[in-house]
Amino acid sequence: MSEIIKTDVVIIGAGPVGLFAVFELGLYDLKCHLIDILDRPGGQCAELYPEKPIYDIPAWPIISGHDLTEKLMEQIKPFAPQFHFNRMVTKLERQADGSFHVETDEAEVFEAKVVVIAAGGGSFQPKRPPVPGIEAYEGKSVFYSVRRMEEFCDQDILIVGGGDSALDWALNLQPIARSLTVVHRRAEFRAAPDSVKKMFELVESGSVRFELGQVSGLKGEDGQLTHATIKGTEGETDIPVTRLLPFFGLTMKLGPIADWGLNLHENLIPVSVETFETSEPGIFAIGDINTYPGKLKLILSGFHEAALMTQAAKHIVSPGERIVFQYTTSSTSLQKKLGVN
Amino acid sequence: MAKITFVTHDGARIETNAENGSTVMENAIRNAVPGIDAECGGACACATCHVYVDEEWTSTTGEPEAMEEDMLDFAYDVRPNSRLSCQIRVSDELDGLVVQVPERQA
Numbered sequence: 001m002s003e004i005i006k007t008d009v010v011i012i013g014a015g016p017v018g019l020f021a022v023f024e025l026g027l028y029d030l031k032c033h034l035i036d037i038l039d040r041p042g043g044q045c046a047e048l049y050p051e052k053p054i055y056d057i058p059a060w061p062i063i064s065g066h067d068l069t070e071k072l073m074e075q076i077k078p079f080a081p082q083f084h085f086n087r088m089v090t091k092l093e094r095q096a097d098g099s100f101h102v103e104t105d106e107a108e109v110f111e112a113k114v115v116v117i118a119a120g121g122g123s124f125q126p127k128r129p130p131v132p133g134i135e136a137y138e139g140k141s142v143f144y145s146v147r148r149m150e151e152f153c154d155q156d157i158l159i160v161g162g163g164d165s166a167l168d169w170a171l172n173l174q175p176i177a178r179s180l181t182v183v184h185r186r187a188e189f190r191a192a193p194d195s196v197k198k199m200f201e202l203v204e205s206g207s208v209r210f211e212l213g214q215v216s217g218l219k220g221e222d223g224q225l226t227h228a229t230i231k232g233t234e235g236e237t238d239i240p241v242t243r244l245l246p247f248f249g250l251t252m253k254l255g256p257i258a259d260w261g262l263n264l265h266e267n268l269i270p271v272s273v274e275t276f277e278t279s280e281p282g283i284f285a286i287g288d289i290n291t292y293p294g295k296l297k298l299i300l301s302g303f304h305e306a307a308l309m310t311q312a313a314k315h316i317v318s319p320g321e322r323i324v325f326q327y328t329t330s331s332t333s334l335q336k337k338l339g340v341n
Numbered sequence: 342m343a344k345i346t347f348v349t350h351d352g353a354r355i356e357t358n359a360e361n362g363s364t365v366m367e368n369a370i371r372n373a374v375p376g377i378d379a380e381c382g383g384a385c386a387c388a389t390c391h392v393y394v395d396e397e398w399t400s401t402t403g404e405p406e407a408m409e410e411d412m413l414d415f416a417y418d419v420r421p422n423s424r425l426s427c428q429i430r431v432s433d434e435l436d437g438l439v440v441q442v443p444e445r446q447a
Contacts, residue, residue, distance in 0.1 A: 048387055
């Protein structure tokens with residue numbers, strides 16, 4: 001186990017609400033580490049609608065998900081938040097002294113006095129294609145990402161999908177594969193034109209096989225694939241496959257949050273409307289993941305929740321300290337923290 | 342106004358009265374049609390409002406545009422009559438439309 005990372009607050013989720021929480025907590029001198037399963041900040045704004053306009057952010061008549069994320073990153077920069085991307089929080093446990101240990105699937109351990117769950121709709125996880133019995137092969141011969149290239153050496157690889165991930169991995173794995181087939185339901189690809197061009201060159205030279213259709217069945221034993229059935233325009237054919245990589249994008253799943261002993265209501269975390277604390281003291285939930293009477297899943301509601309949560313979080317981290325409410329417009333001490341004075 | 346019927350995976354029929362200009366997805370959400378997740382809220386960015394348009398109606402609803410076709414790559418069990426319901430806009434022409442909700446969205 002690596003060294004324990006100590007901090008005031010761990011924020012689970014680096015979407016807009018988690019990012020803004022850094023700002024509010026920072027005004028009260030609380031240091032934050034953020035953990036997110038995506039490879040970049042922004043959450044749904046980054047993954048679902050980076051280019052789509054949002055019209056209900058106060059003072060921004062129109063802003064894209066990408067730009068909102070950029071602006072928030074700029075706003076929280078003075079507080080030097082630490083980001084840990086490509087990780088899922090697997091465990092959240094209270095210690096004897098009341099602090100929390102937060103563990104990730106990369107075997108890191110964080111120690112924090114306060115945990116803020118800003119996990120939106122849950123964690124983004126790969127979509128499983130509609131192939132009967134695929135679960136039995138997952139982790140052995142069906143993978144949703146490539147972590148170790150060695151596992152694909154001299155294998156009969158089948159890649160399904162037509163996006164950038166599918167084509168990038170087709171191009172990367174082709175040189176080391178015994179054979180490589182790409183299956184997609186149509187002849188158009190939603191990927192960088194250069195990748196598409198390169199793939200069709202490999203198809204023409206016979207190095208890559210391209211099949212129009214969908215995977216309808218898998219054959220093998222003990223988790224080890226031997227064949228996949230491709231359903232194309234002219235019926236079904238079996239091809240030899242020992243590694244399958246489906247790339248159908250991501251979907252949101254609640255994930256391990258359900259195992260942390262929190263009260264849940266329809267996959268949402270009920271909170272106090274005064275502090276946004278969950279049923280567990282010291283654990284807060286803000287943004288789309290929480291629920292309370294009158295809750296609206298709006299980014300602006302999450303911002304408001306972050307501000308109120310901070311008051312209660314400060315009491316936990318600095319017990320007995322008098323909390324002075326100040327305005328950034330006029331407070332010289334806040335302006336110092338923001339680096340503008 | 343158009344009457345739109347959603348047929349859920351278990352065969353239940355939910356009839357809705359849809360206003361012109363709204364999307365088929367919005368009517369599913371307003372009427373709590375099970376099986377339409379619409380995670381992205383109608384931005385054509387998630388493929389979780391996927392429906393099958395009844396064969397009799399496919400020519401009226403038309404073909405998906407390029408962006409929708411791209412998103413359909415990420416939908417579950419795509420068929421020739423697959424559409425994203427956030428991209429079907431209601432008009433008088435669609436009065437009587439029947440769409441089926443797939444087994445699941447993701």
